[in-house]
Amino acid sequence: MHRKWLENHNLVNADIEDTINPVGEVRRRFYYVTCGDRDLKTCLPQQLEYHGMEVPAPFSSWVNFVTIRSVQPDRWAIVR
Numbered sequence: 001m002h003r004k005w006l007e008n009h010n011l012v013n014a015d016i017e018d019t020i021n022p023v024g025e026v027r028r029r030f031y032y033v034t035c036g037d038r039d040l041k042t043c044l045p046q047q048l049e050y051h052g053m054e055v056p057a058p059f060s061s062w063v064n065f066v067t068i069r070s071v072q073p074d075r076w077a078i079v080r
Contacts, residue, residue, distance in 0.1 A: 003056065003058075006058060010029075011029050011030050011058075012029070012057075012058055030058075031061065031062055031063045032058075032059065032062040032063070033062065033063045033065055034062050034063070034064055034065065035064075035065050035066055036064060036066050037062075037064050040059055040062050044059060
């Protein structure tokens with residue numbers, strides 16, 4: 001169901017989920033933002049493994065807000 005929502009909003013599609021820029025870096029159309037790595041790094045993979053499923057590609061990378069805040073604790077990140 002979540003995958004369908006991502007497709008309906010043109011965030012992923014069946015053919016390509018990432019784009020490669022001219023210097024070979026993977027550029028995603030979006031990232032999940034978390035407050036810590038535990039949910040997407042540990043909990044989700046373990047839960048999916050328990051159900052015999054693989055982690056979908058969109059969940060393979062994310063932005064950890066806590067890390068951003070610890071690098072620049074006096075500034076709030078502005079997302080545009």
